[in-house]
Amino acid sequence: MDDRQMLSRRRFLFISATSTAASLLAACGAAPEVAAPASSPAASSAPAASVAPTAAASASPAPVATAAATAATSGYKEAPMLAELVKAGKLPAVEQRLPMKPMQLEVVDKIGTYGGQWTSGLLGGSDNAWLVRTARYDPLVRWDPEWKDVIPNIAESWDISEDAAEYTFRLREGIKWSDGEPFTAADILFWVNDIRGNEELNPGGQPDWMKVNGKPAEVSAPDDYTVVFKFAGPNSLFLQRLATPDGVAVVDAQAKYAKQWHIAHNPKAGDLAKEAGLDSWVALFQNKVTDGPGGVNARVSNPELPTLAAWRFTNAVGDGQSLNAERNPYYWKVDAEGNQLPYLDGLVYTIVEDKEALILKALNGEIDMMDRHIATLDNKAVFTDNQEKGNYGFFETVPAVMNSTVIALNLTHKDPVKREIFNNQLFRQALSVAINRQEIIDTVYVGQGTPAQPAPRPESEFYDEKMTTQFTEYNIDQAKAWLDEAGYTAGSDGKRVGPDGKPISFGIEVATGAADRVDVMNLVVQYWQALGIDTQVVTEERTLFYTRKENNEHDAGVWQGDGGLEVILEPRWYFPFSNESIYGEAWQHWYNNPKDERAEEPPAEVKKQMELYQQLKASAKPEEQTKLMKQILEIARDNFYVMGISLPSNGYGIVKNDFHNVPATMFNAYLYPHPGPTNPPQYYKDS
Numbered sequence: 001m002d003d004r005q006m007l008s009r010r011r012f013l014f015i016s017a018t019s020t021a022a023s024l025l026a027a028c029g030a031a032p033e034v035a036a037p038a039s040s041p042a043a044s045s046a047p048a049a050s051v052a053p054t055a056a057a058s059a060s061p062a063p064v065a066t067a068a069a070t071a072a073t074s075g076y077k078e079a080p081m082l083a084e085l086v087k088a089g090k091l092p093a094v095e096q097r098l099p100m101k102p103m104q105l106e107v108v109d110k111i112g113t114y115g116g117q118w119t120s121g122l123l124g125g126s127d128n129a130w131l132v133r134t135a136r137y138d139p140l141v142r143w144d145p146e147w148k149d150v151i152p153n154i155a156e157s158w159d160i161s162e163d164a165a166e167y168t169f170r171l172r173e174g175i176k177w178s179d180g181e182p183f184t185a186a187d188i189l190f191w192v193n194d195i196r197g198n199e200e201l202n203p204g205g206q207p208d209w210m211k212v213n214g215k216p217a218e219v220s221a222p223d224d225y226t227v228v229f230k231f232a233g234p235n236s237l238f239l240q241r242l243a244t245p246d247g248v249a250v251v252d253a254q255a256k257y258a259k260q261w262h263i264a265h266n267p268k269a270g271d272l273a274k275e276a277g278l279d280s281w282v283a284l285f286q287n288k289v290t291d292g293p294g295g296v297n298a299r300v301s302n303p304e305l306p307t308l309a310a311w312r313f314t315n316a317v318g319d320g321q322s323l324n325a326e327r328n329p330y331y332w333k334v335d336a337e338g339n340q341l342p343y344l345d346g347l348v349y350t351i352v353e354d355k356e357a358l359i360l361k362a363l364n365g366e367i368d369m370m371d372r373h374i375a376t377l378d379n380k381a382v383f384t385d386n387q388e389k390g391n392y393g394f395f396e397t398v399p400a401v402m403n404s405t406v407i408a409l410n411l412t413h414k415d416p417v418k419r420e421i422f423n424n425q426l427f428r429q430a431l432s433v434a435i436n437r438q439e440i441i442d443t444v445y446v447g448q449g450t451p452a453q454p455a456p457r458p459e460s461e462f463y464d465e466k467m468t469t470q471f472t473e474y475n476i477d478q479a480k481a482w483l484d485e486a487g488y489t490a491g492s493d494g495k496r497v498g499p500d501g502k503p504i505s506f507g508i509e510v511a512t513g514a515a516d517r518v519d520v521m522n523l524v525v526q527y528w529q530a531l532g533i534d535t536q537v538v539t540e541e542r543t544l545f546y547t548r549k550e551n552n553e554h555d556a557g558v559w560q561g562d563g564g565l566e567v568i569l570e571p572r573w574y575f576p577f578s579n580e581s582i583y584g585e586a587w588q589h590w591y592n593n594p595k596d597e598r599a600e601e602p603p604a605e606v607k608k609q610m611e612l613y614q615q616l617k618a619s620a621k622p623e624e625q626t627k628l629m630k631q632i633l634e635i636a637r638d639n640f641y642v643m644g645i646s647l648p649s650n651g652y653g654i655v656k657n658d659f660h661n662v663p664a665t666m667f668n669a670y671l672y673p674h675p676g677p678t679n680p681p682q683y684y685k686d687s
Contacts, residue, residue, distance in 0.1 A: 075095070075338065076094045076095055076098060076102075076334060076338045076339075076340055077094070077337070077338055077339045077340065078094040078339070078340045079114040079115075079327060079340070079343075079345065080114060080115075081114075081327070081345060082094070082327070082329050082340075085329070091329055092180070094340055097176060097180075097329060097330045097340075098174070098332060098334070098340065099172050099173055099174030099175045099176075099332050100172075100173045100174045101156065101172060101173070101174075102332055102333060102334045102340075103152070103153065103156075103172065103332060103333045103334070104333070104334055104335065104336060105333055105334075105335060105341060105679050105681060105682050106335075106336065106682075107335060107336070107661050107682045108660075108661040108662065108663055108678075108682065109660060109661055110660075110661075111335055111336070111337055111339065112335070112339075112343035112660065112661060112682060112683070112684025113343065113684055113685075113686075113687050114339075114343055114345070114684075115343075115344075115345055115685065115687055116344055116345060116684070116685035116686075116687075117344060117345060117346045117347065117348050117368075117685075118134075118344050118346075118347050118348070118368050118369065118659070118680075118683065118685075119347075119348045119349075119350065119366060119367060119368050120134065120347075120348075120349055120350070120367055120368065120369065120370040121349060121350045121351070121352055121358045121361060121367060121370065121373070122317075122323060122349045122350070122351050122352070123352060123353070123354070123355065123358065123373060123513075124351070124352075124353060125300075125317040125318060125323065125351045126297075126317070127372070127373075128297055128299075128300070129245075129372075129670065129673075130349075130372050131299070131300060131323075131349070132245050132248060132673055132676070133372075133673040133674060133675060133676050134347065134675065134676070134680055135309055135310070135311050135313075135325055135347055135680075136248055136252075136299065136307075136309050136676075137245070137248065137309075137673050137676030137677070137680075138153060138154065138248070138251070138308055138309045138310070139153060139154070139242055139243060139244075139245075139247035139248050139250065139251060140153060140154050140155045140169060140188075140242050140247055140250055140251055141153050141154075141155055141158070141169075141239060141242050141243050141247070142243050142676075142677060143243045143244075143672050143677040144677065145663065145666070145677050145678045145679065147565075147667050147672050147677065150239050150240060150242075150243045152172075154171060154172055154175065154183075154251055154308065155169040155170060155171055155172070155227075156170055156171070156172045157169075157170045158170065158239070160239070162620065163233075163234050163620060164234040164235060164236040164238070164620040165212075165230065165231045165232075165233055165234050165235065166228065166229070166230045166231070167228070167229045167238060167239065168226065168227070168228045168229075169226070169227045169228075169229075170225060170226055171183070171184070171185060171224075171225040171226070171227065172225075172332065173225050174332075175308065175330075175332045176330040176332070177254050177257075177306035177307065177308060177330065178306050178307045178308070178309075178312045178328045178329070178330055179254075179257070179306045179330075180330060181254060181256055181257075181306065183251075183254075183308060184221075184224040184225065185221035185223070185224055185225060185226060185227045186221065186224070186255050187251065187253065187254055187255045188219070188221070188227050188250060188251060189219060189220075189221055189227075189255075190253060190255035190258060190259075191249065191250055191251075191252070191253050192206070192217075192219045193219075194255075194258070194259075194262055194264060194265070195253060195258075195289075195290060196210075197216075198262075198264070200263075200280075200282050201282055201285065201286075201290070204593075207246065208592060209235075209237065209238065209241040209246060210229070210231075210235075210238070212231045212232040212233045212234070212235050212617075212618075213232055213233060215231075215232040217229045217230060217231050217235075218230040218231075233618055234617070234618040234619065234620055235617065235618075236616075236617060236618065236619055236620050236625070237568070237569065237617055240569060241569070244569070244670075244671040244672075244673070245670065245671070245673050249290075251308060252299070252307075252308075253289055253290065254305075254306040257289075257304075257305070257306050258285070258288075258289045261281070261284050261285045261288045261289055262281070262285055263281045269281035269284060269285070272284055286298065287301065287302065288302050288304075288305065289302075289305065297317075299313065300313055300316065300317045300323060301316045301317060301318075302316065303315055303316060307328060308328075308332075309328060309331075310327065310328055310331045310333070310341060310342040310680070310681040311325035311326060311327055311328055311342065311344075311346060311347050312325060312326060312327075312328050313325045314326050314346075317351070321350065321351055322348050322349055322350045322351055323348075323349040323351065324346060324347065324348055324349070325346055325347040325348075326345065326346045327342055327344070327345055327346060328342075331681065333681055335682065341681040341682060342680070342681035342682070342683075343681070343682065343683065343684035344681075344683060344684060344685065350366070355373050355374065358373055358374055359374050359379060359382075362374050362383070362390070362392075362654055363382070363383070363386050363389075363390055364390065365389075365390040365391045365392060365656065367392075367654065367656075368655070368656045368659045368685070369395075369653065369654070369655040369656065369659050369662055369675075369683070370653060370654060371395075371397060371651065371652065371653025371654070371668070374654070375397075375651055375652050375653050375654070376516065377445050377446050377448045377649075378446055380446075380652060381446075383652075383654060390654075391656060391657050391658075392654045392655060392656045392657060393654070393655055393657060394652045394653065394654060394655070395652065395653050395654075395655055395662055395663065395664055395665065395666065396650055396651070396652055396664060396665045396666075397650065397651040397652060397653060397665075397666055397667070397668035397674065398459075398650055398651075398665065398666070398667050398668060399564070399648050399650065399651055399667075399668045399669070400457075400562065400563070400564050400565040400566055400570075400667060400668060400669030400670075400671070400672065401560050401561050401562060401564055401648055401668075401669075402452070402454060402455060402456060402457045402561040402562075402563060402564025402565075402644075402647060402648075403452060403453070403454045403455075403560065403561025403564070403644035403645065403646065403647065403648070404445065404449060404516070404517075404520070404560065404561070404644070404645050404646045404647075404648050405516075405517050405520045405521075405558060405559075405560065405561075405644060405645040405646070406454050406558065406559055406560065406561045406573060406582075406642050406643070406644050407431075407508070407521075407524065407556065407558055407642065407643050407644070407645075408556060408557050408558070408559070408581075408582040408583035408641070408642045409422040409428065409506075409555070409556045409583060409642075410422060410552070410554055410555055410556055410557070410582070410583065410585070411423050411583050411584050411587075411641065412552055412584050412585055412586035412587055412600055413552070413555065414552060414553070417498055417499060417500045417502075418506060418555060420498075420499055421488070421498050421499070421504060422556075424486050425639065425640055426482045426483070426485055426486040427482075427483065427486050427488065428640055428643065429471050429482050429640065430478075430479040430480070430482035430483045430486070430531070431479070431528060431531075431533070431643065432453075432471040432472070432640075432643040433471050433472075433473060433474065433475045433476075433478050433479045433482075434474075434476055434479040434527050434528060434530075434531045435474065435524055435527050435643070435645070436474045436523075436527060437451035437452075437472055437474065437645055437646060438451060438474070439474075439523070440520055440523050440524075440645055440646070441645075441646050443519075443523065444516055444519045444520050444523070445516070445646060448648075448649045449645075449646035449647055449648055449649055450646060450647045451469075451472040451473075451645070451646055451647075452468050452469065452472060452644055452645075452646055452647035453467060453468055453469070453470060453471065453472060453640075453643060453644045454561045454573045454642050454643070454644040455467040455468040455564075455633075455637070456563075456564055456565075456567050456633070457564035457565055457647065458647075459565065460564065460565055460567055461626070462567045462626075462629060462630065462633060464633060464634075464637060466637065467633065467636070467637035468647070470637070470640070471640065471643070476530075476531070479531055480531065483496055483531070483532075487499070488504060490532045491503070494532050495532050495534060496531070496532035496533055503534055504532075504533050504534065505533075505534035505535070505536075506534075506535055506536075506555035506556060507535070507536050507537075507538040507554075507555045507556070508521055508524075508525070508535055508536070508537055508538065508555065508556045508557070508558060509538045509539075509540060509545055509548065509549070509554050509555070509556065509557050509558070510537060510538065510539050510540075510545075510557075510558045511539075511540065511541070511542040511545040511546075511559075512539055512540065512541055512542060513542060514558075514560075517558050517559075517560075518537065518539060520558075520645055521537045521558055522537055525537055545557070546579075549579070549582050549585055550579050550585060550598075551585075551598065552585045552586050552598060554582070556582075557582035557583075559580070559582060561573060561644055562580070562669075562670065565667070565669060566669055566671045566672070567629060567633075568616065568625065568629055569671055570671060571613065571629075571632065573636075573641070573642055574609070574632055574633055574636040575606060575609035575610060575613065575632055575635070575636060576588035576591060576602065576606060576610075577591070577613070578592070582642075583641050583642050584602065584606065584641070585598070586598060586599060586600035587600060587601075587602035587606055590602060591610050605635055605639055608635060609632045609635050609636070612628050612629075612631050612632050613628070613632060615628055616628040616629060616632075651668055656685075658685050658686040659683065659684075659685050660683065660684050660685070660686070661682050661683050661684055662675070662678070662683060663678050666678050
């Protein structure tokens, strides 16, 4: 990989939005003044964002979204397929389909050409994460490609009060849905009031990131193109949450279309549900507009559902061997020459039942650009050897994941004996030093990685060497000594005995679909059994895995180490923050909803972390947020809740040689849903 493709350094910046964001769109069409970094004096009174990595200047250029430099003087241009529809009188002229000030995207390498399709794949047709990353990442505001700033998108500007308790967004006037209907503030209000605000559809009401002290936001619309979010107190991470996949839902439902399926707007919605063979209007609405139980996802099961994204789906999952999408004729972005985007005519997601089939398609050159599911370390050599035959190259991904495998004993276990054992820190330390991490790295990860505990990545300003390296040195004698000190001595058969006089035994649950984690845990179990601890790997389907852990029915669970770069936004492994905090499910229930029957008040040190995080969310000062997060991490380090295996090295993806404007390097994280922030509408293929 040449120097142009590598990141020479990475650092963290807090993102701030200036309270004068109205200047983002100059009348002359110049590039906007995007949200200033925390170091900027202009941002001193603005709310802080999550820390996020910044690509160095030597990294390959990535497309930056800017305000539209309108092409009114020369006229906008469009794809030939749309021009034919205009000529036939089936579609309005391009100038009538674009907003007053279209959003301009800068291209990575050069202005593209129209035509072609982007082929990738779905496992079983239910991989919504890949769909959001590729076809649906168009929230109210978005991350810039370098993950430094929150920048305009559907909202062309915003104002934030000094206490970060009120956000006012100015929508891009004239944006239309894919069916030609205007997008206005009424669509956002429908999501707030009729979707999230309807108890039958969403018993929990607004998402947690829209609540302050348990109180939901008050959302109003002074006019068709202004939306105001008012909170009960400071909500300094709100802007950044809107830039993550969480924010997509806010602008994903057209009120006019959705009302026909909603009981509050159509008294016959229940009858329509019966006609469709469904038991309630709620099920009908979920099938037509949102999503619901059983894996229902209206966006890929109802082709009629209008969208604001660059492509609209034309069939439903299960209808054929692929999920297909075509260009949205009303898409509201252009390039620097006034060409309406996207360049690509459509998307094709080939549906396969296993990863091996997807890998084979990639090797055969049948995948244009992708990394999800296929770009594993052990596949890299195969992909490299087949590069010429498959006619593809590589792009680099910088992971936000800070650990390949996080092992979490259930510290809130319902069984009092197991709870006592798991909460003994000497027990956890002993298990950790009994793991031969380097052997695992060499065996499972083909030598790629460094022994590490779950902790912020070295690129992060929150990096703590002690937190990363503690209890990682393989030392079986130390492990035995700590177990003896904890009181878990070995019997004549070599089995370690718990406080109840019985051999210590527990299962470690691993969701299917993560073969590398199964391989890792098979080795870990061998190490622990040699120590006299009877453990077993339990593989189970992902849905069951989630159900068991959320109901606190598991002994231990395994997942990857999210939160290595997006430390403030994703602290799941640093304190019991969400249902992803496998080690403390009862505690996270208490944090998120004390009235939940599964909730349990946590110990003092955990409560302290929760209090600190609440203070962090209430602070509009970047330096204060940093200080509070470091305190949270110190408590996590000292209490050693979970253990890990290795710090992952950079990853990769494949891209066909005729597929262009893909950055040579991009970040890889769910909260930065790559490749979404790199602007897929400006990708193109050779004619």
